[in-house]
Amino acid sequence: MIRVVLPAHLRTLARFDDDVELQIEGPVTQRTVLDAIEARFPMLRGTIRDHVTKKRRAFVRFYACEEDLSNESPDAPLPDAVAAGVEPFLVIGAMAGG
């Protein structure tokens, strides 16, 4: 099981106040994880990445295993610890403001 931690506002929107556990067949990448998130929670479409281009929204970041993976290719494999469910994939609302 892949574990995904969503930011508070998206948990509220999804009405799911917990870590999300996903079963993903095939390669575990940002794209396949986000596809699975959006399939389970359709109301999150457009909030993490653009509907059409699938580009990450500017103030959303992706962390895992104490690394910032935000600018990695969406098709690059996520760390083995994420794929194995040992470490979570973190969707973060970036620090923004003052």
Add this chain to the structure above:
Amino acid sequence: MIGPKEKSHERTSQRSRSRGQSTKPVIQTERERVMSGVRVLVGTRKGAFILTSDAQRAKWKVSGPHFAGWEIYHLKGSQVDPNRLYASQCSGWFGQLIQRSDDGGKTWEPVGNEFTYEGATGTHLWYDGTQHPWEFKRVWHLEPSLTERDTVYAGVEDAALFKSIDGGKSWQELAGLRGHSSGPWWQPGAGGMCLHTIVLDPSNPGRMFIAISAAGVFRTDDAGQTWRPINRGLVSEQIPDPKAEVGHCVHRIAMHPSRPNVLFMQKHWDVMRSDDSGENWHEVSGNLPTDFGFPIDVHTHEPETIYVIPIKSDSEHYPPEGKLRVYRSRTGGNEWEALTKGLPQEYCYVNVLRDALCVDALDPCGLYFGTTGGQVYGSADAGDSWSPIVRDLPAVLSVEVQTLS
């Protein structure tokens, strides 16, 4: 201020001495029997609030924040089904959502949030004089159809008009507007290039008016297929050709439903009027202390009575002399009187944004407006006197009112 502990009387139209509002016998009008209360929908920088009262508009119940932490640019209810509400919810982090309620705001469901420009995206004029691709940023205004329960329009930034015919689940651009030949020359104002005003003509289903900052007013007579600018008579010293066909920073337009050919406008500077569906405009600023401002609205029962809230200037977004004054004209403009009773008359430096003034349909006509300081003021006597309904909300972006039966 009446706090949230007050009991709501939303569904009752009775007036009685026991509520302590009057010692005089109260004769209830037919209008009040039919329309028994109001629901004020308030959008703020950090959530939505719903204020409800009976027809006396003296005691209020406050609910919220709904969508806490999110910017709520606008909420509006359907005239066809008043329990159907739409809200524009957005944030810099997570983008745009549209929420819909079918029970008067008690519960909400996110509906469609995909606003994709039709066809080739195209470009418009950027601040540095170059062409810049259209880019969706947010929904400024939601306007439910006057006749179709599931039809609603959305005015967005970068300026475009979208329509949904399935209650907000999916959105299609009415691309004829952005495709107008002047489109590449539209330019954002300081607040962004937003389509912020949508006025539907109740007598002509094919006609609607929209306003864009900073392009001006456009009208369609074929339900959104084709559009043309209607800005003749506007004079804006801030643009190279002050009388240009397109390029004016129109802040708001308003119409009385009984006279859809008469339009009123608060422009960046100047209060304007048209008596021919926008074909020609003339200035009616008259004796206003300043003719800069954002909102404008029309009295529900008096089509020649209009309201504005003057703001000192485009760089000083607060009332002149620190006195918060609503101005009323009973002559359709030119002759204005200050309405001050109950409003702060010293040290007041808030702004009132373009969607933050509205009128209810009760008699006497009620008015409501919200400020960037978080106050929502109400008047139950057509503006003669005011009192704060709430005074410490986040900055208010929009105020709409529904008159409930």
